[in-house]
Every structure is written in structure tokens, then in C-alpha cells.
Amino acid sequence: MGPSGTMGGNIRIFLELTKRWLHKFKINVVTHEEGFKTCQYYGLKDANYHILNLGSRYLHVPRAMGFYAIIFQIIKMIEAMFLLLSIKEVRFKKKCSVIYSATDFWPDVMPALVLKLRFKNKIKWIAAFWLAAPSPFSKESPYKGRWFIKGLLFYLYQLPIYRLINRYANLVFVTSEPDVERFITKNRDRSKILVVRGGVDVNLSEQVREPEHKAYDAVFIGRFHLQKGVLELIDIWELVMKKKRDAKLAMIGCGPLEDKVKEKIRKHGLENNIKLFGFQDGVDKIKIFKSSRIVVHPAIFDSGGMAACEAMAAGLPGVSFDLEALKTYYPKGIIKTPCFDLEAFAENILVLLNDERRYQETRKDALEWSKEWDWDKRALEILAELERV
Template identity: 45%
Template sequence: MEKRRLYIIVSAYVGGGLSGGDRIALEIIRFWGALFRIEVIAPEEFFPLLVKEGCHDYLSVSLGTKPIAKIESLREFFSYIVSRTLVILQWQKKHYTYEEGDIVYSSSDFWPDFLPALLMKLSNPKLFWIAGFYLFAPKPWDKNSPYKGKHFIKGLFYYLTQLPAYFFIKRYADIVFVTSEPDRAKFVTKKRPSERVMVIQGFVCMHEIRPLLEKFRNEPKEFDGCFMGRLHYQKGCLELLLIWKRVLDKKPNARLAIIGDGPLREEMGKRVKELGIEKNVKFFGTLLGEEKYRVFARSRVMLHPATYDSGGMAMAEGMAFGLPGVSFDLEALKTYYPSGVIKTPCYDLDAFANNILRLLEDKSLYQHLSNEARELIYTVWDNEKRSKELLNGLLSVMHKNNL
């Protein structure tokens, strides 16, 4: 029996690393090729990442778009949305012809990903559409919104552009992937029961990490704290620096590793100088593979100060090396990290810093949470195990609903 064709749309990809949604798409590409004929539709700069990650069982459809390293201004964001959307719609019009059994997976709610999938579905109602919707945009007028002051307009634009995506995905997608349990109910309708809204908690590449645990066992502990993620307001990056300043007030030699890049990189550099903590903070930029894992092995605690998040996978990778975590007590993280992490009352920077210090000073507490962190990641987050569970769950839902 011939394999069904699966289109994976990652046309909204912006270079410089992997977002959580990109990581989910990558793991689907890695593990589902045995069952489907996978065609990946993405900007040219996405495919070297697939090669580096060892993904081979797919056909590539390069959109030939101009590489984008980062998006900082509202003008750049608008230009990015329009140009990427137009390019993939041109591809769809010229090259896509429906085959019976076709499946399309849109990897995000951004227009370059969801709109072509929607039009494919409307043109061919029998096409099976799996839509990824991994983060609801914060209301920019909320008191805890990361889009404040001069960033309000950008946040408002993001919020407004997501509303049509939510409407059409909720109405037309056959299955919706979300990353946290609280988001499931937002996509349940009379036609789409709860089982067709699937929670994709995330993946940790244990097949990469296991061989390195022994190799890096004796690495010196150079960093007391480690943060990895996109340098963006939602990730609490500016709060991170204020938190670390508080840590330094009581532990002057503490060092912080920051892995990642993003629109706040320049501003964070300025803040570090203003706070006088240049010697205590090291920016690594984007790291992949062994370079990234070596930094984890040289660190003591993973920090996840996100002020608005749907889950967050980055902290889990460090936890695989036995690093306990500290985060704010966000609703989504209650199911993401039920153990191995100290949850801090939301947005209390003093309490966050004190929790870091507790881990650094209390060996018994540290060891307890370190063991919990390893156990959680090894048993729940393993990418091969989770990919198989996701695929089996998807096939079960498709079979039960004759999809």
C-alpha cells in the first residue's frame, strides 16, 4: 500500500535557531517518514538544520526566500508576514495538486504557515489538516503583557493577526496540536471532540544526549545559572538580568550562561553594562548539538523566567543533565514541569533570586530536585518515545473518526 503524502509547512521559519514549534516539526519529520511520504515546505535556511539534526527521509521544497536572522521592528514583522505568505501561496497555486489521502501539517498559527493549509483544505475538503497552534498571543492591554510601552503597537499587531488564524483553525482543522493542557478546551467544538485536540508537550533529544552524559560527566561547573531561549519579551529576558543582579548581591562571583538570540540581544547587552555585571554574564548566541550540551554540563541550575508562555521546552534539555529548574508559577508550567522545578510566585524577582540561591546553597534540596529533573525528562520527554506516542495517538484518532 502506497504511503499517504504528508506536507509539512514551516514557511514562517526565521533563522538563528529553533523555536518550540520548529522543534516539533523537526521531530515529526525525523520519526514519521516510515509511515508517510513527507514533503517539507520551508525557506532554504531551514534545510541545513534538518541535515545537522540527522533528518533524511523527506523531500524538500525550498521557497527560495531571503534569509531572515531576526525581526525587531513592526515594519520588519509586517514585511516578513506579507512576503512569506505571498511566496508560499504562489508555490501552492503553481505546484500543489490534491491526491487522495493527502495530509497537511501547518507548523504554527503564523500566516505563512496556516493560510496555505487553510486554502488547501477549502479547495479540497477531503484533505486532512493538522494545525499547530502553540501560543495564544497575549492581550497587549493586560497588566502582565510583555508588550508594554513602545512595544504596545507590535503586541497589538501580533494579537490582531492571530485572531483570524484562531477562527479558521478552530473551524476547519481536522486535528489541532497544542502544547499545554489549558489550551485544549479552546479548540473543542461540537464537531471536534477533545481527543482531536492533542497536547504536544515537547521533545528532548535523548538519542543525542545519552552518549554525552558520560563524556561530560567531569566537566567543571563554570556557570551557576543557565538560560536558553529566544531573547524576547515573553521569555522574561530583561527580568532575568534583574534577577541575576539580585543573586550577585548575595553571591558576587555567580556566573550566568545565556544561550540564544533574538530581538532583545542588543538591549540585554546594554542592560548588562548598566547593571555592572559584564564579568558575570556570558552570551553564547545560538548553539546546537554538542556545543549546547557542553554548556548545560558546565551549569548548575536552569532558569526559565518566562512571563508569558505555553510551556517552554528549552529548560527540559538542561534538566536531562540533572540541572534543577527555577521558573515563575505560570499555569501552563503546572502540567509541563510537575517536578524537578521550583515554582516562584509570578513576577516576584526577589523570590526568584532567592530560589536560585536556595538551590546553590542547599545540597540536599539540589540533589532531590536534580533527581526529579532527570526522572521527569527520561520517562516523559524522550523524543523517540514521545514521537511514537504522538503518532499512535494520531493514527488512533484518524481510524476512530474515519479520517
């Protein structure tokens, strides 16, 4: 779990669901110091915390420091195992306890697996598996050219985790319908694989007033990462500007490609047309949404992407590529573009900006679909599913 200035969908799901389940269960959270601060910042104050002391000390070791980053992950795994074994609800409780691994990273998965193997029927393991790493040799992989080695390492890092989860987890949380099949085994049927999707704070969106003037034609929100299509978005926006010279794009987020995004904007002279806001959350984020006309979701490899639905809840219709996962994730409210046709993507943006009837129809669909994602509703639905299995 990262600091409060960053927020992946995996941690958002954990925080929002846990806040809504605290009244029903006693919840223990094992995390490092920054993770604790993030939980406190987002209102998860009443859980029982177990802080990783060594994990906190080595938290800021850069990932690029290969060997040291690996040592850091091993330290976190070992310390988390000992902390979990010290929790009395795990050791002495006669009825079943549930352990939830919030990501598919080794430091989260291995302690959960060790407890599952150690206590067997006393432990039910719910494993989150949000995004399957693509084979670096597949045409769907975004890790091409100089990024190939990174994609290969990602794939090899995750492959053993996938196999361990598939063999030992009692339940699996996935993001979208296409991910369900990979976890069906002779010991786990479809009912024990829950499509969580994510959620949005519909009430917060409704509390923020619409401005008199829309400052941005479109907004992007997400991680600045190869998978999210952020570099392709700069090219798309140039194509939009060929027909709408004053087109303005807001980009919310941060990530490993942040410097490359800034460099590409400068190189193409788009400083007056693209504004970077960095990480934003809460009311500040909603204000940017409501100052925009549409949301763009140019992900080129994704299992969903709930950030776009936050903008849809603010009344923004969207444009995306027609990824397999998005067919069920966003069945309406977003115009789908043939995969990875940048010119067609730009044309769909212009359709929404210029065709008022199409804009209002898609906007209505976006608002209707986003109401299905309300966090209060999603928390109740997921809890009901868990209690059934």
C-alpha cells in the first residue's frame, strides 16, 4: 500500500469495502507505516493495525535498485508472516478467520498462503488478482520494443503467484468477466470467483456543483503507465486539434511515465492544450471532472479501469478502445473504438464534442451505469456474495 499521494484501484477497493464492513467484523490490517497513514487519511480508523517495522524502514528503497528491491520484498514477506501468526484471532479463534491479500504481489500473497497452509480449515483465503500479466510474446502485450524485458519480468514475476492462488485460495476477487474462466478449477466453481469491478462515490459527485463554463474538452484519469495508453493519448490529442485547434485536455494522475508524458507534451508544443494535475482525489478531483465535457480512457491493456467510472458519475460520457474486458465492464456510457486506431479514437472524441444529441444520449447512459457502481451498494452486494459461499 502506497502513500496517500498515490492510489491504485486495488487499494481503493480494499479501503472502500473495509470501511463499510467494520461495523460487522473485527478487521486486522497488516501494513507498513505509509500504508497505515493512507488508511487513516481515507477514514479507515477503527481497524486493528499491525505495523511492519522493518518494512516501513526500507519502504523508500527505489524499485530500480534491483537486488535491494528484492531483498526489501523478502523482508516484508517474512515480517508479515510473523505479524500474522501473532494475531490472536488467527491463532486461537475456533471459528474460521478470513485473510485477504489485497494484491497479487509476493509480499501480500505469501503470508496469506503460509497461514492458509499452517491453519488449513481455520483460515479462508480470499485472493485478489486484478490484472493478469500478458505473455510478452502476445500481440496484446503493451510491452513492445525496449519495454520487452520489463514485460517479460512482469510475466515471470506473476506466473507462480497465479498458480499458487489458483491452487490454494478459497475465493478469488477479479476485476471483470473475462478473468473468471482462468480461476475455475475442479475445487473452485464460478460462484467462488467474484467480479468486484470497483465502485464510485455517487453522493460526492452529486454534491459538487457544475461550473458555468467547461474549461476542458476532455479529462483523463489514471496511472501514467504503458498499459493506460498515456503516450498514445498525446498523439490522439494532436489529431483532435487538427479539427479543433483550441481543444483542451486535463490529465489527472502520476506514475512511471510521468516524465515521458511531460517531455512529449513539450516536444509537440502542446503546453497550452494539455494540463497535468498530478494526483487528485475527493472534491478537487470531482471539480476537474465537472469542468470537463468528456472522459477519455485510452487503455491499451486493461482488465477494467474504474477511474473512468468516477468521471461518468460526474456526468461525463466517454471514449475508449474496444478491449475485451470493457465489453462487460462498460457496456454503455462509453463509445468504443476499434483497438488501437488513434485516428478513430480522435474522431469519436469529436463526435461527442460536436454532436449534442449523441453527447446527451451517451451522458445519460454514463450516469445510469455509474449508479450501479455506488460503493454502498457494491459493498452490500459483495458481502452478500461472500456470505453465500
